[in-house]
Every structure is written in structure tokens, then in C-alpha cells.
Amino acid sequence: MSKFAILREFVAVRWLRPLRTRAAVERRQRRLLRSHLRFLRQRSAYFREQLATRSFSDLPLMDKSVMMSHFDEINTVGAGRDEALALAIENERSRDFEADLGSNSVGLSSGTSGHRGLFVVSSPERDAWVGTVLARALPRGRLLGHRIALFLRADNSLYESVGSRAVSFRYFDVYSDMDENIARLQEYRPTILVAPPSVLRLIARAADAGAFDVVPQRVYSVAEVLEIADEQRIRESLGQPLLHQLYQCTEGFLAHTCERGVIHLNEDNILVEREVLDAERFTPIITDLRRRAQPIVRYRLGDVLRERDRRCPCGSALTAIERIEGREGDTLVFRGLDGRDVPVFADVITRALLYADGFDEYRITQIGASRLQIALDTVDDRSRRRVEDEVGALADRSDASGPISRSWTM
Numbered sequence: 188m189s190k191f192a193i194l195r196e197f198v199a200v201r202w203l204r205p206l207r208t209r210a211a212v213e214r215r216q217r218r219l220l221r222s223h224l225r226f227l228r229q230r231s232a233y234f235r236e237q238l239a240t241r242s243f244s245d246l247p248l249m250d251k252s253v254m255m256s257h258f259d260e261i262n263t264v265g266a267g268r269d270e271a272l273a274l275a276i277e278n279e280r281s282r283d284f285e286a287d288l289g290s291n292s293v294g295l296s297s298g299t300s301g302h303r304g305l306f307v308v309s310s311p312e313r314d315a316w317v318g319t320v321l322a323r324a325l326p327r328g329r330l331l332g333h334r335i336a337l338f339l340r341a342d343n344s345l346y347e348s349v350g351s352r353a354v355s356f357r358y359f360d361v362y363s364d365m366d367e368n369i370a371r372l373q374e375y376r377p378t379i380l381v382a383p384p385s386v387l388r389l390i391a392r393a394a395d396a397g398a399f400d401v402v403p404q405r406v407y408s409v410a411e412v413l414e415i416a417d418e419q420r421i422r423e424s425l426g427q428p429l430l431h432q433l434y435q436c437t438e439g440f441l442a443h444t445c446e447r448g449v450i451h452l453n454e455d456n457i458l459v460e461r462e463v464l465d466a467e468r469f470t471p472i473i474t475d476l477r478r479r480a481q482p483i484v485r486y487r488l489g490d491v492l493r494e495r496d497r498r499c500p501c502g503s504a505l506t507a508i509e510r511i512e513g514r515e516g517d518t519l520v521f522r523g524l525d526g527r528d529v530p531v532f533a534d535v536i537t538r539a540l541l542y543a544d545g546f547d548e549y550r551i552t553q554i555g556a557s558r559l560q561i562a563l564d565t566v567d568d569r570s571r572r573r574v575e576d577e578v579g580a581l582a583d584r585s586d587a588s589g590p591i592s593r594s595w596t597m
């Protein structure tokens with residue numbers, strides 16, 4: 188790890204690249220894309236072949252299965268898929284994440300679809316990533332002396348090495364005992380807390396019970412979709428006026444919240460094309476303009492994003508997002524009154540169920556056209572009927588025939 192490289196990126200993201208206008212954002216993207224395509228033609232066998240006959244905008248879309256089946260030709264550091272996979276699995280199993288592939292780190296991502304993804308990151312890329320995340324995550328004003336608590340699924344080596352007197356990091360393994368984690372967290376007294384919403388919920392519960400009394404300056408939700416009900420509960424219990432988000436996945440660091448708590452796409456490093464889903468929603472197709480060890484080019488993510496219909500008051504020209512709503516695979520399909528399929532996005536369901544109460548957790552499974560199974564963590568019949576009623580009302584509002592729902596206790 189090079190502290191200098193991290194600092195250079197931090198300074199660039201924080202102060203040197205204001206990108207106040209769309210034209211400035213697009214100018215930067217065009218310049219980075221030109222040089223990236225030049226690099227890919229020289230160094231990636233896969234892209235050399237693709238780019239011989241077509242331009243960037245005609246490149247076939249990538250996804251996890253393309254990445255895994257062409258892994259050896261796509262990456263530019265000579266990594267073989269089987270060797271990298273074996274190393275990543277060993278790292279995951281031992282949970283020490285020490286073994287690297289040359290100067291590159293390897294890791295696994297678990298997909299909602301069940302496919303495992305494999306990622307390779309070079310050490311300069313890691314430095315740049317840490318610098319960018321810090322620049323996005325540290326509050327304005329006081330920069331030094333922060334204690335950052337990170338709850339993560341994997342790869343602590345990334346963070347421990349950047350700890351210094353200026354900023355300290357402590358890593359918490361989400362697989363460890365949660366009571367112990369919270370006791371350690373209480374003792375560490377973080378100024379910044381970064382965790383998936385499922386973990387934040389547990390910390391919030393600990394705060395309610397008096398087991399955690401620290402009010403961090405900032406709380407970041409990462410790695411999972413932040414549900415509206417959770418957001419409220421976490422904010423209240425942890426004394427936060429707003430909850431920040433870092434939208435980070437294996438494919439890249441895609442978005443962050445600004446001082447106002449509004450999500451902005453990281454378009455200074457990532458080109459985002461849109462596959463339109465409806466008037467407000469789209470699925471991002473991303474090209475990381477700087478990631479070279481394992482190029483991410485026209486990669487279709489399958490997440491559902493809702494764009495904000497007005498500019499963010501912070502003045503940033505980076506696209507503002509109203510909400511990251513979840514996976515496209517979480518979309519239900521109702522049968523429209525006119526016979527057509529009506530997509531019902533996960534977020535719409537969640538909002539509908541805010542009106543029903545008496546339960547904390549639910550799981551909805553579509554088991555056929557117009558057939559839903561709804562699992563609730565309650566034995567209360569009234570709650571179950573409320574949920575079925577809300578789903579029925581939602582179908583009415585969507586001009587769809589009411590799906591047959593059957594609910595039971597989780």
C-alpha cells in the first residue's frame with residue numbers, strides 16, 4: 188500500500204476535480220474512455236478482438252457469466268481463472284485474506300443469482316479506491332483523528348494497511364459474534380460507522396437496549412439495499428439526522444451520498460449508460476474508466492435505480508439518484524387487466540407494506556403468474572390479512588388483477 192498514492196487520489200477527488208457542470212463531467216469521461224480503449228486494445232485479448240470490428244457503443248454487454256467464461260482473456264494481468272478462484276476460495280475460508288496473486292488481490296463476491304463472481308484488483312487500483320472512498324466518506328471540516336469502524340463481509344487487508352495516526356480503522360467481521368462486535372464497537376467509539384443495513388439494524392437495537400451509546404458523526408449504509416423502514420429506525424436509534432450510503436459492489440464504487448444525503452453517481456470515474464425500465468427507473472450499464480487489471484466495460488448490473496427529478500442543492504453535476512431500489516430479480520410481475528405483464532418493483536411493494544404493521548421481516552416469493560407466497564415473522568392473523576389487503580390494493584392501483592397471495596409465518 189502506498190500512502191502517497193492514497194493521498195494523491197484523496198486530494199484529487201476532494202479538491203482538484205470539482206466537476207461543476209455536465210459538460211465538465213462528460214469531457215473528463217470522453218478523455219478517460221479514449222485512453223482506456225487504447226489500453227484495452229493493447230492489453231486485453233478479449234477487448235482487442237471485440238474492438239477490431241466494432242466501436243465502444245456496440246460492444247456486447249457484460250455480466251457475471253461473461254466475466255467468468257472469458258476471465259483469462261479479459262483480465263490484463265495474466266491471471267488464470269482456476270488459479271485465481273482457488274486462491275480466493277482459500278482466502279475466504281481462512282478469513283485472513285493474505286494470499287495475493289502477484290501484486291494483485293483476488294476476492295469473491297456472492298451473487299443474488301447464486302453465481303460467484305471473481306475479482307482481481309491491482310495494488311495501485313486499491314490505493315486509488317481507498318483514496319476515493321475516504322474522500323467521499325470523511326465529513327467536511329475536521330479531517331484528522333477519525334476512528335472509522337467497518338463492518339464487512341470480507342477482505343480486511345484492504346483497510347488495516349491504511350490505518351495511521353491521521354485516521355484509524357477498525358475492522359469488524361460480520362461473521363463474528365454480534366454481541367462481541369458491539370462491545371468492541373462501544374469501546375472503540377467510532378466517529379464514522381460503515382456497515383450493511385442488516386448490521387446497522389442490530390447496532391440500532393443495541394443502542395435502544397443501552398448497549399451502545401456512541402453517536403457517530405456519520406453512519407454509512409453499504410453493500411445491501413437500504414429499506415425505508417430500516418433507514419428511519421437506524422437514524423432514530425443512532426441519533427443521525429440522515430443516513431449516508433456508499434454504493435459499492437464487486438464491479439466498482441458506483442455512488443456516494445453528498446453532504447445533503449443525496450446519492451450521486453461516481454461519474455468522475457465511471458461511465459453509466461441506462462437501460463430504461465419505466466419513466467423514472469433504469470438499470471445501470473457501467474464502464475469503469477480507470478480499472479485496468481480486470482476491465483469492467485459495458486457491464487449490466489441488474490440493480491434498479493430511480494433518478495431524482497431535480498438537481499441536488501449541493502451543486503454537484505454528478506447525476507443525482509432518488510433511491511437505489513434493489514435488484515431487478517426482486518421485481519414481481521402482476522397480470523394486467525389488459526392481459527399484459529405489469530412489473531411491480533421491490534421498492535413499490537416495500538412502500539405498500541409500510542401501511543401494514545405487526546411484523547418486522549417479510550419475504551415475498553412469486554410462485555407463478557399472479558401467485559405470491561408471503562412469509563411474515565408473526566403469528567398474528569390480522570397482520571397477515573393486512574398484508575394481503577395491501578398487496579391487493581397495490582394490484583388495483585397498478586391496473587392488474589389481484590394476485591392470489593398465501594401468507595404464513597416465517
Ligand SMILES: [Zn+2]
Nearest residue numbers: 445449499501
Ligand atoms: Zn448532492
